[in-house]
Amino acid sequence: MKSAHPTGHQELGDRAEGDGGVPSGIAAICALVVLGMATIAFAYWPGIMIDDARWQYQQSVDNAYEDWHPPAMAWVWHHLMLLEPGPGPMLLLQLSLYWAGIAMIALWVHRQGSPRLGVLAACAGWLPAPLALMGIVVKDSLMAGTLSSAVGFMLWSTTALNISHRRALGIAALIAILLAATLRANAFLACAPLALAALPRSFLSSGPRLALSALVSTAILAMAPGAVAAALHAEDMDTQLSLIIFDLGGITEHTGLNQFPDLRVANPVAVNHRCYDPFEWDSYSTWARRPCPLGYERFQSLVDEGDTDPRRVWVHAVVTHPIAYAQHRLAHFNISTWFLVPDNPEPTAWTQSVSNPWNFRVSPNPVLEAVDSAANEAAKSPLGWPICWIALALAVLITCRSAKLDRNVTAISASALLYGMGYLVFGVAAGVRYYIWTMIGAALAAVLAASELSRRRSPLDRGSAILPAAIVLVPAALAAVARLTF
Structure with a gap:
């Protein structure tokens, strides 16, 4: 039918x-x-x-x-x-x-x-x-x-x-x-x-x-x-260090207590305050306009010497200061998602290749x-x-x-x-x-x-x-x- x-x-x-x-x-x-x-x-x-x-x-x-x-x-x-x-x-x-x-x-x-x-x-x-x-x-x-x-x-x-x-x-x-x-990753x-x-x-x-x-x-x-x-x-470039350093910097900023291993830097809390920006980790990178003494290059050298396990340092900082870690992560995520911010995103894309x-x-x-x-x-x-x-x-x-x-x-x-x-x-x-x-x-x-x-x-x-x-x-x-x- x-x-x-x-x-x-x-x-x-x-x-x-x-x-x-x-x-x-x-x-x-x-x-x-x-x-x-x-x-x-x-x-x-x-x-x-x-x-x-x-x-x-x-x-x-x-x-x-x-x-x-x-x-x-x-x-x-x-x-x-x-x-x-x-x-x-x-x-x-x-x-x-x-x-x-x-x-x-x-x-x-x-x-x-x-x-x-x-x-x-x-x-x-x-x-x-x-x-x-x-x-x-x-x-x-x-x-x-x-x-x-x-x-x-x-x-x-x-x-x-x-x-x-x-x-x-x-x-x-x-x-x-x-x-x-x-x-x-x-x-x-x-x-x-x-x-x-x-x-x-x-x-x-x-x-x-x-x-x-x-x-x-x-x-x-x-x-x-x-x-x-x-x-x-x-080649292993220790890519995880970017996240670890950024988080250590954020926890240090929010606690006022140094979370970095001994990088032979005087007054690391004050130095970190100058370096830390919740927008991104780049201020700690090798390409930063003003290199940070607590940055990637010095941290990697310490890791290469075999005296420091960066993951253990990171875990200890997060577990010891969970509230500061949460403050840091939420501050970055808020900016990254352009949520409660005063301005709109910077130019979304690019119009020309780098040199x-x-x-x-x-x-x-x-x-x-x-x-x-x-x-x-x-x-x-x-x-x-x-x-x-x-x-x-x-x-x-x-x-x-x-x-x-x-x-x-x-x-x-x-x-x-x-x-x-x-x-x-x-x-x-x-x-x-x-x-x-x-x-x-x-x-x-x-x-x-x-x-x-x-x-x-x-x-x-x-x-x-x-x-x-x-x-x-x-x-x-x-x-x-x-x-x-x-």
């Missing part, structure tokens, strides 16, 4: 087909994706190299690596140089991963019977800050692109009818997640929820299996950067100026404040729990939330680029949640919607008030 009502897909085809036989939603998604990639490739060609990229490219040229920045990225860059020297191939790689992921996610939403929300998912790729930052050749952009593709593979694997296709897409998702995990926070969602359901069928899968996958993802560094014989031996430069052009201007204007609103995207990720996660939404939506919102909140512990510098994935992940999770709720045709009741709405609106309002009153 023929149904009197069309199915979701039939209804979609009836309503959304354009004059040329292609559904208008699909045409809009493809146009947004192609135009987005072309816009950034044209505006930022051959890709902007900040200091991080300059160091990594030198390692790629030398085929000799350090672990201060991800050697996995430098190794890939070394092989991309066979296509063309310079940042261009890496720019195309991160753009391709980013926009391929956005396309897969948007088309998947469209296929589920939500053409308008599919277009909205494609629009998420045009968020001003991530859009501008995708023109910067940097690990944060590459990681965001890789995770976007991972989410796309993961979603399509859940609806593939062919078992072999389902397995292939699931494996592709896990490979992309593992690659993303090699790009930052704290990337495992973003990757672990996605990895759990991408695993076969049999791995999660019971409480013990879920716990074991979570533990093993998190451990593998956390160890991935070190494993790659060891495989590439990357480099190869003279790679970006030609100024109106498109670049427009993209950069849009990002900086957005920084004056909640669109550019990381705290608001962290709040959105939390709101979606709560909605997923209360409405029992699909595990993929839960995983994406948890990924965005954990990664953003991770900077409360791991952050050593402020910059919107650290939150690219949190912004993109939260936006995509919100669209996917809206799509699933719309298909149910049973919207959230008022009680279930109040808390998520408050979680989104209250931080934005507080941040806005802070800028008007501080």
Whole structure:
């Protein structure tokens, strides 16, 4: 017997087909994706190299690596140089991963019977800050692109009818997640929820299996950067010292008691007061304009002598002065997320490469100026404040729990939330680029949640919607008030 009502897909085809036989939603998604990639490739060609990229490219040229920045990225860059020297191939790689992921996610939403929300998912790729930052050749952009593709593979694997296709897409998702995990020491926070969602359901069928899968996958993802560094014989640069020194400086500042080991510095508390800045750790770094006597170089020398275990010093300071540690971490996180601060973020992205031996430069052009201007204007609103995207990720996660939404939506919102909140512990510098994935992940999770709720045709009741709405609106309002009153 023929149904009197069309199915979701039939209804979609009836309503959304354009004059040329292609559904208008699909045409809009493809146009947004192609135009987005072309816009950034044209505006930022051959890709902007900040200091991080300059160091990594030198390692790629030398085929000799350090672990201060991800050697996995430098190794890939070394092989991309066979296509063309310079940042261009890496720019195309991160753009391709980013926009391929956005396309897969948007088309998947469209296929589920939500053409308008599919277009909205494609629009998420045009968020001003991530859009501008995708023109910067940097690990944060590459990681965001890789995770976007991972989410796309993961979603399509859940609806593939062919078992072999389902397995292939699931494996592709896990490979992309593992690659993303090699790009930052704290990337495992973003990757672990996605990895759990991408695993076969049999791995999660019971409480013990879920716990074991979570533990093993998190451990593998956390160890991935070190494993790659060891495989590439990357020089150990004691990268953990940046976090340790920053935290010791913060605890010293808030307690008035020296937490540093004996660095042969007279009156270290007063010296630290001059060096410490909750904005970032750079005042202790080797590239600081005014080197700090308590800084990285002297601390590393002490560690190299074998007389000091920096982790033990750090743990002792944190355990002994937990309140001071919390004050320091919260002060930095507040600035890093641009929450209760008097001003909006500094320029979100860059418009030119740093000076480099190869003279790679970006030609100024109106498109670049427009993209950069849009990002900086957005920084004056909640669109550019990381705290608001962290709040959105939390709101979606709560909605997923209360409405029992699909595990993929839960995983994406948890990924965005954990990664953003991770900077409360791991952050050593402020910059919107650290939150690219949190912004993109939260936006995509919100669209996917809206799509699933719309298909149910049973919207959230008022009680279930109040808390998520408050979680989104209250931080934005507080941040806005802070800028008007501080």
